[in-house]
Amino acid sequence: MSGGALSDWLQQGLDRASDQPLYRQLRDLLLQAAMQGRLPAGAKMPSSRVLARELGIGRNTVTEVYETLIAEGCLHGRGGSGTYVADLAGDRMPEPEVAASVESEAPPALSQRGKLLREGAGFSPHQWGAFMPGVPDVSEFPAQVWGRLLSRAWRRPPPERMTYAPPGGLLELRAAIAAHLRDARSLNCAPEQVVITTGSHQSVDLAARMLLDPGDCVWLEDPCYWGLRSGLQSLDLDLRAAPVDGEGLNCALAEHLPPPRMVIVTPSHQYPLGSVMSLARRQTLLERARRWGAVIVEDDYDSEFRYGTRPIPCLQGLDRGGRVIYVGSFSKTLFPGLRVGYLVAPPALAEALADGSAELYREGQQITQAVLADFIREGHFGAHIRRMRGLYGSRRQILRDAIEKEFGGALQASGDNAGLHLILRLPDGADDRRIAAEILAAGLSTRPLSRYFADPHTAPSGLLLGYAGVKEEAIGPAFSRLAEVLRRHLVL
Ligand SMILES: Cc1ncc(COP(=O)(O)O)c(C=O)c1O
Numbered sequence: 001m002s003g004g005a006l007s008d009w010l011q012q013g014l015d016r017a018s019d020q021p022l023y024r025q026l027r028d029l030l031l032q033a034a035m036q037g038r039l040p041a042g043a044k045m046p047s048s049r050v051l052a053r054e055l056g057i058g059r060n061t062v063t064e065v066y067e068t069l070i071a072e073g074c075l076h077g078r079g080g081s082g083t084y085v086a087d088l089a090g091d092r093m094p095e096p097e098v099a100a101s102v103e104s105e106a107p108p109a110l111s112q113r114g115k116l117l118r119e120g121a122g123f124s125p126h127q128w129g130a131f132m133p134g135v136p137d138v139s140e141f142p143a144q145v146w147g148r149l150l151s152r153a154w155r156r157p158p159p160e161r162m163t164y165a166p167p168g169g170l171l172e173l174r175a176a177i178a179a180h181l182r183d184a185r186s187l188n189c190a191p192e193q194v195v196i197t198t199g200s201h202q203s204v205d206l207a208a209r210m211l212l213d214p215g216d217c218v219w220l221e222d223p224c225y226w227g228l229r230s231g232l233q234s235l236d237l238d239l240r241a242a243p244v245d246g247e248g249l250n251c252a253l254a255e256h257l258p259p260p261r262m263v264i265v266t267p268s269h270q271y272p273l274g275s276v277m278s279l280a281r282r283q284t285l286l287e288r289a290r291r292w293g294a295v296i297v298e299d300d301y302d303s304e305f306r307y308g309t310r311p312i313p314c315l316q317g318l319d320r321g322g323r324v325i326y327v328g329s330f331s332k333t334l335f336p337g338l339r340v341g342y343l344v345a346p347p348a349l350a351e352a353l354a355d356g357s358a359e360l361y362r363e364g365q366q367i368t369q370a371v372l373a374d375f376i377r378e379g380h381f382g383a384h385i386r387r388m389r390g391l392y393g394s395r396r397q398i399l400r401d402a403i404e405k406e407f408g409g410a411l412q413a414s415g416d417n418a419g420l421h422l423i424l425r426l427p428d429g430a431d432d433r434r435i436a437a438e439i440l441a442a443g444l445s446t447r448p449l450s451r452y453f454a455d456p457h458t459a460p461s462g463l464l465l466g467y468a469g470v471k472e473e474a475i476g477p478a479f480s481r482l483a484e485v486l487r488r489h490l491v492l
Contacts, residue, residue, distance in 0.1 A: 001038050006046065007054035009033070014055065022057055027065045028041055031309050034074050041087035046073060064163060080175055093166050113234050120233070122226030122451065127336075130478035131399075132464035133272075133303075133421040138335040143146070145380050149371045157245035161366040168354030169196025169342075171417035173244055176376040177328075177342055181222060186317040187326060195223065195348045195357055199341035202361065203327045204264065204338040206260060207343065209237055210356040211295055212261055219260040221249050223358040223452035223459070225271045228264060228299070244270055248277030251288050259292040266317055268303035272452050272464050274415020274423060291324045293473060296324045302332045302419040305468075307393045309417045319481040322346035325353075330372070332420060340365075392420060392468045395475060399467040402479040413465075426461040429466055430490060436463060438485050 001009065013029045015024060033039045047068055052059040056180050057421065066083050069075040077083050110118070127280060161170075168174060175191040182189060182447070197203045214236040220229055222241035232239055240260070265284065267277035271431040277285075289296050298315045316326040329341035344351045356364060375381050396416055403413050403424065416422035426432055432448035433456075439446050449462030470478060 001033070001043075004054075004342055006039070007035070008052075008340075008434075009038070009053060010055060023029065023061050023064055026057075026061065027068055030065065030069060031072075031294050034069075034085055038078075039085045041085055042183060043085045045083040045085065047082070066230060075482065093387050095272075097279075107122065117234055120226070120230060122230065124305070124385060124445065126440070126445045128469065130444050130470040131421075131465040131467065131482070132328040132466040132469060133447050134332070135233065135466055135469045135471045136335065136388065136420060137391065137471075138337075140391065141335050142380060143468075143490075144389055146371065146375065149374045153367050153374070154259070154368050158368060161370065163366075164358070165196070165363040165366050165369070167358035168192070168350075169363065170195070170366050173369040173376075174342075176373045176440050178344075178373065180376055180381070181326075181328070184304070185311075186297075186313050187344060188317060190347075193344050193347060193352070195345060195354050196363070197343060198339045198361070198382060199229055199329050199331055199336075199356065200301060201227055203329075203343040204297060204299070205231050205235075206353060206357050206360065207297055207325050207327075208232055208237065208262065209360065210353055211349075212237060216261040217258045219249075219254065219263040221265055221270065222454045223449070224264070225266075225299075225301075229391065240396055244273065244275070246275050248275055248279050249281065249285065251281075260294050262295050262297060263289065264297040265315070266299045266301065268300050268311065268366055269418040270415075271299070272415070272421070272423065272447075272449065273303065274417065274419065276309070276312060276417065279312055282312070282318055286321070286323065290321050294323070295407055297327055298324055299327045301327075301329055304333050305387075305389050305392055305420060306414070307396060308420040316344060319346075322348055325349070333355055333381070333388075338368070339484045340368065340374075358484045359398075361480075388468075395467045395470060395472060397471075398423065398472055398475045399465065399479065402476050404477075406479065406483040407486075411486075421464050421466040424463045424465055425449075426463065426486075427490060427492075428461060429463040432461040432463060435485065435489050439463075439482055439487075442481055444482055446482070466478060 010026065010029055014025050016022070016418065018025065030039070035074040047348060048059055048062040052062045066075060070077055074086055074088065075083050075144070076086050084166050122268050123250070126132060171191060172196040173196055177194050178189045178191045181187040195206070197206060202477070214233070215238055217240060218232060218236045219242040221238050221244045229239065240257045242257060242263070248270055249266055265277065265285070267282060269276065285296060297474060302316060303311060314326065316324045324348065325346070326344040327341070331341065343353065373469065400413055403411060412425050414425060432450050436446050436448040450456045450459035453459035457486045467475065
């Protein structure tokens with residue numbers, strides 16, 4: 001392109017009415033010309049004086065643009081003999097016509113497991129309000145205390161706190177969690193066995209990646225939490241649905257399944273049905289796991305909130321063979337957005353799982369971990385749990401009373417000896433998915449029970465109602481609105 005043709009082309013491209021400064025526009029146009037080959041490698045650029053005159057702009061603007069393009073490697077100056085176009089062959093952009101044809105091609109397709117994950121996705125964009133299951137009352141979180149601890153932690157953080165976390169997480173937090181679990185849940189655990197994660201999802205992902213190979217058999221309770229099922233499905237494992245009854249997972253009813261390499265259970269409060277695994281069943285499961293050579297993952301997601309009944313010792317505390325990985329989370333005790341959880345590994349696996357976590361997820365968040373350690377050690381965690389247990393216990397009773405008032409004995413609540421939700425059983429054949437969708441349209445959130453079963457066609461019908469995050473005075477009126485939807489669907 002000759003000097004005259006170049007300045008004509010630039011003149012057409014410059015938009016003097018635009019908000020973008022002329023300097024920026026000129027730089028972009030020259031870069032585009034060089035990348036598309038309009039300005040061939042080695043071509044001499046017009047002098048800044050000439051180009052400024054032809055374009056009717058200040059010489060300083062052109063000089064500055066040339067300097068920028070020299071710094072970016074698009075032009076180079078040859079010691080006083082002028083400015084030349086650099087060789088950009090390797091960086092050349094396709095002509096616009098070619099680019100357009102690329103755009104019209106089909107976008108990259110999702111993998112089979114990507115498709116499966118989306119088709120079965122259970123996450124909800126609604127996470128707050130009556131009767132969102134599984135959500136604690138985050139508005140009661142002692143934000144001021146946390147804020148004070150946080151600003152103290154930021155005052156002069158040691159540099160290593162701002163780097164990646166050590167394998168397993170900050171030792172102070174691992175020690176604070178171990179002490180809490182020994183006291184509150186009778187766990188056998190040293191700080192080195194605790195591996196900090198971003199929650200139960202990541203804890204189970206870590207355990208599965210470190211202990212299982214594709215195709216390995218995993219037993220999941222039927223019903224179970226969709227979140228863990230989705231994560232495991234993405235690892236190409238052979239997932240099997242193991243039946244659950246009023247005493248938790250029933251090994252005798254699962255005899256027809258292939259022996260598992262891993263079993264995932266919620267013994268303290270079966271999710272979502274709410275049954276508690278009996279001591280006899282716990283002993284059986286531990287004994288079978290020894291025979292199969294399997295590991296048991298004990299998901300103890302909400303056992304801190306127990307109403308009146310005494311807790312049965314957790315599986316980890318009963319385990320003598322080093323087969324149980326205990327999984328805990330601060331999602332229910334503090335708030336889900338914190339994204340901090342942990343696993344407690346058997347001593348023989350602890351270091352490997354901590355290293356695996358550092359390698360797979362490159363953890364950080366040490367300042368948050370330090371704040372959480374202080375929060376636990378200074379007694380705020382225990383005090384918060386005690387206060388919330390009282391609050392949730394009375395909300396649970398208010399919801400039970402509201403169900404009784406609206407439906408008498410016609411609809412039963414169950415599964416609420418612990419946790420943050422109850423199950424409202426619906427008559428067989430009621431379409432709980434459709435009912436839950438209508439309840440959502442009425443501005444309330446519930447989840448259909450059948451959604452948690454491996455086979456929704458044979459699943460019982462019901463609704464999960466979370467009571468923990470609903471203020472006392474709002475429970476009755478919100479349940480009346482829900483009851484209106486139910487009456488439209490049920491003959492009671
Ligand atoms: C059975 C079960 N486990 C664990 C969790 C919590 O997962 P996370 O710690 O990743 O938030 C939930 C949340 O609803 C759950 O229902």
